[in-house]
Amino acid sequence: MDKTDSSDTNLYSVLAAGFPADRDGCAIETPEGRTYSWADIERGSARIANLLAGLGLPAGARIAVQVEKSPEALLLYLGTLRAGCVFLPLNTAYQAAEIDYFVENAEPSVVVCAPGSRDWIEPVVARHRVPHLFTLGQHGDGTLSEAVARQSGEFETVPRAADDLACIVYTSGTTGRSKGAMLTHGNVVSNARTLHLYWRWRRGDVLLHALPIFHVHGLFVACHGALLNGSRMLWLSKFDPDVVLRLLPRATVFMGVPTMYVRLLDHPGFGREAVRGMRLFVSGSAPLLPDTFRQFEERTGQRILERYGMSETVMITSNPYDGNRVAGTVGLPLPGVEVRVVDEAGKPCGFDEIGAIQVRGPNVFSGYWRMPEKTKEEFSEDGFFRTGDMGKWDANGYLSIVGRSKDLIITGGYNVYPKEIESYLDEMDGVFESAVIGVPHHDFGEAVTAVVVPLPGATLDEAALIAQLRSRIAAFKVPKRVFVVDELPRNTMGKVQKNLLRDKYAG
Numbered sequence: 397m398d399k400t401d402s403s404d405t406n407l408y409s410v411l412a413a414g415f416p417a418d419r420d421g422c423a424i425e426t427p428e429g430r431t432y433s434w435a436d437i438e439r440g441s442a443r444i445a446n447l448l449a450g451l452g453l454p455a456g457a458r459i460a461v462q463v464e465k466s467p468e469a470l471l472l473y474l475g476t477l478r479a480g481c482v483f484l485p486l487n488t489a490y491q492a493a494e495i496d497y498f499v500e501n502a503e504p505s506v507v508v509c510a511p512g513s514r515d516w517i518e519p520v521v522a523r524h525r526v527p528h529l530f531t532l533g534q535h536g537d538g539t540l541s542e543a544v545a546r547q548s549g550e551f552e553t554v555p556r557a558a559d560d561l562a563c564i565v566y567t568s569g570t571t572g573r574s575k576g577a578m579l580t581h582g583n584v585v586s587n588a589r590t591l592h593l594y595w596r597w598r599r600g601d602v603l604l605h606a607l608p609i610f611h612v613h614g615l616f617v618a619c620h621g622a623l624l625n626g627s628r629m630l631w632l633s634k635f636d637p638d639v640v641l642r643l644l645p646r647a648t649v650f651m652g653v654p655t656m657y658v659r660l661l662d663h664p665g666f667g668r669e670a671v672r673g674m675r676l677f678v679s680g681s682a683p684l685l686p687d688t689f690r691q692f693e694e695r696t697g698q699r700i701l702e703r704y705g706m707s708e709t710v711m712i713t714s715n716p717y718d719g720n721r722v723a724g725t726v727g728l729p730l731p732g733v734e735v736r737v738v739d740e741a742g743k744p745c746g747f748d749e750i751g752a753i754q755v756r757g758p759n760v761f762s763g764y765w766r767m768p769e770k771t772k773e774e775f776s777e778d779g780f781f782r783t784g785d786m787g788k789w790d791a792n793g794y795l796s797i798v799g800r801s802k803d804l805i806i807t808g809g810y811n812v813y814p815k816e817i818e819s820y821l822d823e824m825d826g827v828f829e830s831a832v833i834g835v836p837h838h839d840f841g842e843a844v845t846a847v848v849v850p851l852p853g854a855t856l857d858e859a860a861l862i863a864q865l866r867s868r869i870a871a872f873k874v875p876k877r878v879f880v881v882d883e884l885p886r887n888t889m890g891k892v893q894k895n896l897l898r899d900k901y902a903g
């Protein structure tokens with residue numbers, strides 16, 4: 397058995413303390429029938445950690461990872477933690493220009509990419525002098541596995557203090573540039589422990605894992621819960637309602653974004669029979685419509701538990717496990733997490749008064765990577781983080797999110813900052829200016845939509861603009877529709893009135 401120091405705050409050590417005594421039991425199972433025991437997790441992560449330790453990396457080295465979801469990708473995450481390095485997950489939809497920015501900004505020592513991306517990532521890695529590039533495929537293929545196979549399966553996990561960095565999670569920025577949220581071992585450990593108790597993880601739980609693992613929801617909230625509980629994960633490489641339906645009867649816990657719940661409800665075979673063994677459905681990352689909550693309860697008898705979080709803070713509030721789960725609210729502050737709603741003067745709002753949501757607690761990140769000024773701006777003098785979300789309390793202390801002060805679109809649980817898309821559009825031939833908005837969408841919650849004004853004499857074609865964007869940025873950021881107009885509505889200050897555009901294109 398691997399040696400881990402139970403007194404240290406290395407997230408891996410904390411998670412491993414929850415692994416079951418029977419290390420031969422199944423920890424991960426894929427729909428194709430591949431299985432991984434707890435011993436495989438220990439050995440596999442030890443091999444990764446040995447590889448990283450042998451590279452002679454500097455303290456705090458970043459390991460940037462853009463790979464398809466696989467059990468091996470999870471081992472890479474755990475091995476990175478064990479080696480005391482900093483994990484930097486990247487959305488698989490990001491393209492060359494986006495990855496170039498992250499690599500330049502984070503200066504990783506190691507980049508791991510999908511074998512199919514190597515041709516375009518190699519020049520990025522060379523340009524920014526990243527010393528090590530490995531590939532990892534969805535079936536565990538690639539140069540990483542070859543290098544790892546030669547390593548020992550024993551590794552003494554490097555002890556970490558609570559304020560040592562564990563991960564950098566990039567979040568989209570209002571200026572169009574992403575910011576790296578620095579999360580410490582202490583941040584993530586405190587949240588994992590809190591959620592483990594709050595959601596009553598218990599013996600025999602089985603998690604159906606269908607979220608991507610490059611964001612907080614799938615990587616932290618879902619995986620940490622199962623690992624800390626020593627629970628088996630039914631591991632889907634991606635969300636597929638048919639496969640979810642087939643596996644649900646063997647699971648007890650599921651976590652998803654609202655789009656996943658909408659799609660399950662759209663499936664004719666989904667109902668009470670499929671959820672017979674389930675004890676918990678969790679929703680987050682985007683607002684769950686009360687209508688979806690109600691339909692889900694009618695069809696299955698289950699009340700989805702909605703919670704609220706951010707990359708910078710991990711989870712902040714949750715509807716209760718035993719108490720009333722109220723549709724349209726994100727529940728109560730988690731134990732140990734302070735949440736306040738304040739008006740423009742910073743004064744706490746009474747219930748039903750809308751104000752800015754602020755958070756303080758052991759879960760709150762240590763700042764934006766190499767952005768001390770930006771970090772300072774986002775914290776109040778008494779140490780509360782300004783989330784950029786607007787909310788209100790009800791009389792029972794439940795929080796509702798009623799909007800965002802940040803100009804952000806959330807589509808299928810992914811965040812898109814209009815400014816970034818506008819800057820790409822504005823650079824295109826024939827475009828004078830653009831405005832990007834989110835409009836209600838049955839499936840994605842909000843759909844990215846662009847309104848563009850051509851230069852005098854120029855003709856713009858919707859399909860051509862969309863095609864150009866698709867070649868440059870992640871597909872989920874590409875507007876589903878582009879409308880060409882003569883001018884954008886502006887107020888007397890000259891500011892584009894996006895609310896008018898949202899109303900006009902809502903249909």
Ligand code: MCA
Nearest residue numbers: 611612613635655680681705706707807808809810871872
């Ligand atoms: C895929 N497409 C999308 C999205 N996803 N378009 C808009 N928004 C999206 N979210 C597009 C693709 O570009 C493609 O377009 C087409 O849909 C099909 O692609 P595919 O990969 O098959 O998509 P899918 O499998 O249908 O994906 C839908 C999904 C996925 C399962 C809902 O988006 C997803 O896994 N979302 C979860 C996001 C997440 O984990 N967020 C957590 C962030 P085309 O056909 O035109 O090429 S963490 C967070 O927010 C905080 C901390 C929190 O509170 O959790």
Ligand code: AMP
Nearest residue numbers: 567680681682683703704705706707797
């Ligand atoms: P991210 O930058 O990906 O961490 O996204 C965090 C943002 O997602 C939050 O600031 C909220 O705006 C939004 N969010 C997360 N959970 C919920 C929820 N349950 N309801 C509404 N918005 C949510």
